Amino acid sequence: MSWLLAAPLIIPFATAVLAFLFRNGPEGRWISVMGSAALLIASGLLMQAVLAEGVVAGQMGNWPAPFGITLVADLLSAVMVVITGITGLAVAVYALADIEERLEKLGYHALFQVLLAGVCGAFLTGDLFNLYVWFEVMLIASFGLLILGGRRQQLDAGIKYVTINLVSTILFLAGIGLLYGMTGTLNLADLHLAVQEVENKGLLTVVAVMFMVAFGVKAAVFPLFFWLPASYHTPSVAVSAIFAGLLTKVGVYALIRMFTLVFTEDVDYTHTILLWVAGFTMVTGVLGAAAMNDFRRILSFHIVSQIGYMILGLALYTPLALVGAVFYLVHHIIVKANLFLVAGVARRIAGSTELSAIGGLYKTAPVLGLLFLIPAFSLAGFPPLSGFWAKYILVKASLDLELWLVAGVALVVGLLTIYSMTKIWGNAFWKPHPAGMQPKLGSLSGRDRASLILPIASLAILTCVIGLFPEPFVQFAERAAAQLLDPVDYVATVLGTEVEGATGLAQLEGIE
Amino acid sequence: MMNSLILNAATRLLVALLLLFSIYMLLRGHNLPGGGFIGGLIGATGFVLYAIAHGCSATRAALRVEPQSIAMVGLGIALAAGVFAVFFGDALFTGQWLFLGATEDDYGLPLSSVLVFDIGVYLVVFGSILTIVLALEEEV
Numbered sequence: 010m011s012w013l014l015a016a017p018l019i020i021p022f023a024t025a026v027l028a029f030l031f032r033n034g035p036e037g038r039w040i041s042v043m044g045s046a047a048l049l050i051a052s053g054l055l056m057q058a059v060l061a062e063g064v065v066a067g068q069m070g071n072w073p074a075p076f077g078i079t080l081v082a083d084l085l086s087a088v089m090v091v092i093t094g095i096t097g098l099a100v101a102v103y104a105l106a107d108i109e110e111r112l113e114k115l116g117y118h119a120l121f122q123v124l125l126a127g128v129c130g131a132f133l134t135g136d137l138f139n140l141y142v143w144f145e146v147m148l149i150a151s152f153g154l155l156i157l158g159g160r161r162q163q164l165d166a167g168i169k170y171v172t173i174n175l176v177s178t179i180l181f182l183a184g185i186g187l188l189y190g191m192t193g194t195l196n197l198a199d200l201h202l203a204v205q206e207v208e209n210k211g212l213l214t215v216v217a218v219m220f221m222v223a224f225g226v227k228a229a230v231f232p233l234f235f236w237l238p239a240s241y242h243t244p245s246v247a248v249s250a251i252f253a254g255l256l257t258k259v260g261v262y263a264l265i266r267m268f269t270l271v272f273t274e275d276v277d278y279t280h281t282i283l284l285w286v287a288g289f290t291m292v293t294g295v296l297g298a299a300a301m302n303d304f305r306r307i308l309s310f311h312i313v314s315q316i317g318y319m320i321l322g323l324a325l326y327t328p329l330a331l332v333g334a335v336f337y338l339v340h341h342i343i344v345k346a347n348l349f350l351v352a353g354v355a356r357r358i359a360g361s362t363e364l365s366a367i368g369g370l371y372k373t374a375p376v377l378g379l380l381f382l383i384p385a386f387s388l389a390g391f392p393p394l395s396g397f398w399a400k401y402i403l404v405k406a407s408l409d410l411e412l413w414l415v416a417g418v419a420l421v422v423g424l425l426t427i428y429s430m431t432k433i434w435g436n437a438f439w440k441p442h443p444a445g446m447q448p449k450l451g452s453l454s455g456r457d458r459a460s461l462i463l464p465i466a467s468l469a470i471l472t473c474v475i476g477l478f479p480e481p482f483v484q485f486a487e488r489a490a491a492q493l494l495d496p497v498d499y500v501a502t503v504l505g506t507e508v509e510g511a512t513g514l515a516q517l518e519g520i521e
Numbered sequence: 522m523m524n525s526l527i528l529n530a531a532t533r534l535l536v537a538l539l540l541l542f543s544i545y546m547l548l549r550g551h552n553l554p555g556g557g558f559i560g561g562l563i564g565a566t567g568f569v570l571y572a573i574a575h576g577c578s579a580t581r582a583a584l585r586v587e588p589q590s591i592a593m594v595g596l597g598i599a600l601a602a603g604v605f606a607v608f609f610g611d612a613l614f615t616g617q618w619l620f621l622g623a624t625e626d627d628y629g630l631p632l633s634s635v636l637v638f639d640i641g642v643y644l645v646v647f648g649s650i651l652t653i654v655l656a657l658e659e660e661v
Contacts, residue, residue: 011612019613022600029593070606070614116589123596149649159656 011067013058014080016051017090017129020044021097025122032116038105041118045101048125049094052087059087064492064502066135074135074503075196081135081503084489085335089132089262092339095471096254096346097125099464103350104247106457112157112245120157124150124251131259135503137185137195140263144181144227148174151256154248155240166240173236177226184219187212198503200271201496210274217272217279224267228260230320231289234313238297241312242305242362246353249305253312254346258338261319265334268323269493276326283324288418291317295425304352304362304437307429308345311388314422315341318403321419325406331490333402336483340387340395340475347384347468351377354461355437359448364433369442373449378438380462383469385430387476390423395475398483523573532574539567547643548636557639561646569654577659580651588651595644602638614638 024044031037058065059082066081068074082090101121108117127147134140148171156167189195191212192203207213222233229237237257241249264283272279294314301307319341322334352362354377359367371378387394390401400423407416442448450458475482492498543564550556572580584591606615616635623629 012607015613019600019604022596026593026597026600029589068612070616071612116593119589119593149653152653153649156656164657 011069011080013051013055014065014067014082014133015069017048017055017094017133018080018126020048020051021122021126021129024048025119025126028122029116029119032114032118037113037118038101038108041122042098042101042105044122045094045098045125048129049091049098052090052094052129055082056087056091058082059084064498066502074505075194075199078139079135079196079198079503080133081198081499082133083492083499084485085262085265085493086132088335088339088485088489089258090129092342093125093128093132093255095468096251096342099346099350099468100247100251100254102460103250103353103464105460106453107247107353107461108245115157117154117157120150120153121248121251124154128255128259132262135197137188137197137200141178141181141185144178144259147256147259148178151252154252155244157244157248160243163243166243169236170240173226173233177223177233180219180226181223184216184223187216187219191216196503197266197270198496198500201500204271204274207274213272214275214278217268217275218282220267220272221264221279221282224260224263225286226260227257228264228316228320229257229313230286230316231293231313234290234294234316237313238301238306238309241309242303246349246356250346250349250353253308253349254342257312257316258319258342261316261323261338264320265323265331265493269326269331270496270499280324280326283320284412284415287317287321287324288415289317290314290320291418291422295422295429298429299425299432302364304355304364304367304433305349307364307433308348308352311426311429312345314426315345315388317422318400318419321415322403322406325403325410325412325415327406327410328487328490328494329402329409330406331493332483332486333399333406335486335489335493336402337399339482339486340399340472343468343471343475344384344387344396347465347472348381348388350461350465350468351381351384354450354465355381355448357461358450358452359437359442359446360444364436366443367437367448368440369438369446370448371438372441373447376450376462380465380469381434381438383472385433387472389426389430393476395472395479397476398479402483525574528574532570536567536571539570540564543567543643547639550639551635557642558646560639561643562650564643564647565650565654568651572655572658577655580655584651588648588655590648592645592648592652595641595646595648597641599638599641599645602634602641605634605637 021044024040028037028040031040064083066079069078069080124147127143127150130143131140134143152167152171155170156163191207192200194200194203204213226233241252291314294310294317298307298310301310319334319337322330322337355367355370356362358374359370361367387396390396404416404419543560546555546563547557547560568580571583603614606613606617609617616633619632620628621630621632
């Protein structure tokens with residue numbers, strides 16, 4: 010078991026070392042592609058094991074839980090690792106044509122692989138301090154990628170990014186310290202049991218809010234999101250695509266994990282805060298996007314607004330809402346990474362991402378238009394694409410709880426998303442190019458065209474498949490949500506013992 | 522880069538002290554607070570100080586090797602030390618021990634893959650901190 014769990018960490022790290030050794034030649038980028046493909050295969054095998062056997066856990070270095078570091082995969086972790094593999098491979102292929110040789114020589118591919126390792130590690134770890142370590146791995150790798158090339162604009166963005174993330178890190182560490190002081194353990198499964206014994210419930214809630222702020226910064230929720238639109242449009246396209254797809258979602262994942270497994274004592278309080286945060290995040294993100302006039306900046310603000318939907322699923326804390334949150338996570342990563350990739354191709358052939366400086370893409374590059382429309386409509390929630398089902402489940406979950414306002418906000422934000430997408434469509438695709446250029450995909454060399462369009466098309470097909478055949482995906486999300494709400498299996502597998510007494514679901518029913 | 526005689530003179534002594542202390546922390550980390558991470562940080566601090574006193578190009582010359590390469594070599598070492606256990610049929614990252622010159626009632630000199638892992642971590646931290654700091658310092 011330990012191999013299956015460790016492979017998604019070892020493969021990217023080993024690939025990083027190899028890619029760095031060969032950074033001066035063309036081999037480096039192919040090593041990166043092969044490593045990402047291997048990661049995808051490894052994640053598939055892990056998923057297969059989790060589907061067949063339930064929660065899978067492995068103790069690193071043979072130190073038994075809760076003393077050593079546990080790697081553990083339930084359905085949510087497994088699907089997040091698979092999605093990391095898919096996006097990683099897509100972006101690695103895209104990078105073949107997107108990343109200049111200058112950046113490759115500086116070690117772009119190695120940093121990219123280290124980032125993937127950090128993301129997988131955060132999804133797979135069953136230990137709170139280890140989660141912190143993976144966050145740091147991600148932070149260092151993403152900072153490196155952000156400032157790679159060293160343009161002034163990038164450095165400016167990088168400093169903002171790192172400063173706010175360090176604040177979050179300090180809160181996270183302080184929270185870990187307090188939690189350890191109260192319970193004497195940092196193993197997540199063990200914490201699940203230990204927090205029920207804590208007498209000082211007030212302090213526990215304080216610590217819960219500290220974690221909420223720390224992960225909230227990482228997830229870019231209101232009012233802690235400002236670093237995201239300030240930095241995501243500055244690095245190269247492949248980098249911003251992987252950031253947009255995966256990084257903030259690690260924060261969302263950590264929130265979901267902590268607030269279903271550990272902090273379920275005072276749901277009335279913590280999840281009400283989350284509900285407000287979710288609402289404001291959706292609204293401010295979409296309004297910010299409406300005010301922007303740059304392809305990637307609009308998309309960046311939409312990340313913020315979409316994060317709101319996922320937090321909404323967690324905040325409602327019903328089985329259906331968590332199904333929505335899991336479904337939304339998966340759908341969103343694919344769609345958002347894809348939109349950034351499309352923006353990159355638009356810049357490549359039309360010369361800019363500034364909407365006032367480009368145009369005419371529909372007339373001369375209709376294929377790109379189609380490939381933009383699929384993720385864009387999915388983002389806005391058009392049937393029959395994946396985003397429709399994701400939004401449908403979440404709105405239904407809020408209606409079930411008779412939270413009319415929340416459901417209304419979710420729907421209106423969807424409408425405003427369409428406004429932004431039509432703004433991009435109208436400016437970048439419909440209006441004639443202001444400089445009279447005729448942007449064509451044919452202007453790219455055959456190899457570049459293949460490695461740019463292939464990942465976009467594959468991700469678009471995936472979006473369509475999820476949209477047209479949602480049944481197995483929703484069923485999967487239902488199983489994942491059930492595991493989150495009733496973590497008996499998780500705790501028992503990690504600790505290797507049978508668990509008795511109240512767990513998440515039992516508490517939930519107590520509240521209703 | 523600062524032009525200060527006091528800093529320049531003090532740096533000569535401090536760099537050596539910091540590097541020595543970093544190795545002490547690395548070795549001490551096996552059973553006591555310390556280890557590769559903190560050791561690497563302290564070691565990097567020494568060269569950061571050097572960069573402030575003498576400039577980045579002098580620091581790169583003193584390092585001889587690109588800091589990125591140091592970090593990547595470290596990553597490779599740590600990874601190899603972790604996977605090493607598998608060849609002996611243990612779980613990943615299980616410490617492997619060799620007791621040099623061990624007799625019935627004496628453990629001899631214990632050597633472990635744990636230390637190798639820690640040295641890898643040391644190099645990763647050392648290299649990446651210097652990469653970032655030198656990049657920022659050169660830009661300004």
